Amino acid sequence: MQTALLIEQILNGLQFGVMLFLMAAGLTLIFGVMGLINLAHGSLYMVGAFACATVAAATGSFWLGLVASLAAAAAAGALMEITVIRRLYERDHLDQVLATFALILVFSEGTRWIFGSIPLYLNIPPLLAGAIPLPGGSAYPLYRVAIIGVGIAVAIGLHLLITRTRLGMRIRAGESDREMIGALGVDIRTLYTVVFALGAALAGLAGAMVGALQSVQVGMGEPVLILAFVVIVIGGIGSIHGALVGALLVGLIDTLGRFLLPVALATFMGPSAAASIGASVASMLIYVFMALVLAIRPRGLFAAAG
Template sequence: MQTALLIEQILNGLQFGVMLFLMAAGLTLIFGVMGLINLAHGSLYMVGAFACAAVAAATGSFWLGLAASLVAAAAAGAIIEVSVIRRLYDRDHLDQVLATFALILIFSEGTRWIFGSFPLYLDIPPLLRGAVPLPGGSAYPAYRLAIIAVGIAVAIGLYLLISRTRLGMRIRAGESDREMIAALGVDIRTLYTVVFALGAALAGLAGALVGALQSVQVGMGEPVLILAFVVIVIGGIGSIKGALVGAVLVGLIDTLGRFLLPMALAGFMDASSAAGIGAALASMLIYVFMALVLAIRPQGLFSAQR
């Protein structure tokens, strides 16, 4: 049974990790290409979750809701890039932080005004409601496995986009020398809008997928945003590969820490104390790991070109 539980927790860590990757991939693209600190990225995650829940409730189709989450988050990202973010590229990071923090408040109050203060709930689609048998006799929810598969597919798609397409070539060039590609005739404003909308769509997808596992509520994106920043610091700012590796590491460290530390502490304290202290230590492990990575490789595990 312990082996089955360990396998289940590893899969939980992978599922948590790929969800963080969907958030962190868009964030690291935006930061790497534009040099922009976007605190409103978590709000786009929330927009995707609410759009999916609202459309799924209206139509009865989770898949239409999932498509709506991509469209809504990408559209919201494009609108705020054109109307607000575009004015911040040449400003210092403090101005960017203040402006995007204001966007968090605007999105939160706007969402509360539209949907109310009560959480929404999103049902898992019937196709993915079953469970898949695991070694050891236990079973694992098919929906969580589907999230892992989506994360892997997105990672492959982003790799191909960045390394094999003309848009990817422009994105890589924008990371290295934005003035040069502008001088070569590339419409840098359009490129920035596309990159921002792509990052927003990935955040919206993450919100929609997680919305079926927890309630959809105002403010749900901020805790995830903090972990997404941790991921891109560990993986290397601007690196999609780094975002994937960092997200999986963070997901496994957090999940396995919450599983293994209480068991280890239960040997010399009561079960309730061991559970509480173990959970607290597991949360700290992520930041300890980030500090170790920064001490050894201040640029992160991977450079922006990898």
């Protein structure tokens, strides 16, 4: 086994994990603070990607598109919170799941109505188009390195926001006792809208960055949403640190599983069968891992207190 290939695959796993973290951070933040299960989080990811593709196509600048994706997703998130989500905090989880599932349908059909079903074109900015050399003679796309960088920056930023700022203090207070901080004169309604918009903006950022790698199309958010839920279940619902560790674990397990399992199976069976069985087992790995985590630590690796 070549070391260069292994390094490249570990980087791929990290990049995938970081992308999942951007989705899972918003999801877990919203659950932790508001106790809300938001299935429509994937739609915000899609909004980010479409906003970026549209603005990039109109202006020719990916960077303006990226700004637009943050703004559009945050705005869509705030609007969603004020019009629909706000009415759901007091309801049980089943009502929340039903209502946010309806939002998925509204966003998907609305996007199809505006943009059509043909996927949009969005490419990476020329500045990040190259590849950087890896030890061992291989190369790794610069854009994916940039995604890892952005993910780490967001993780540090969120950590500082939550531990060092007044807003972060209120978020933590809201997680542990929401009646009390309301009684202390904090405007809970605005706080919730801000947290929701922040989570939405992170999803939109992930959508825009990944949209340049993949295809920008209706329904692109749902597969990622399922993985993001796996991440927060593994990490412990409500915990940002858990989301980071869970996301990196899921990214690495999925990528390395897809790469190593067929190789391992090929040592004792034909290459064709090994490829087919290896692919099937690799696609189950993260769910097996989630089941194991739940069996050993039912509240996740970094369960939030309470």
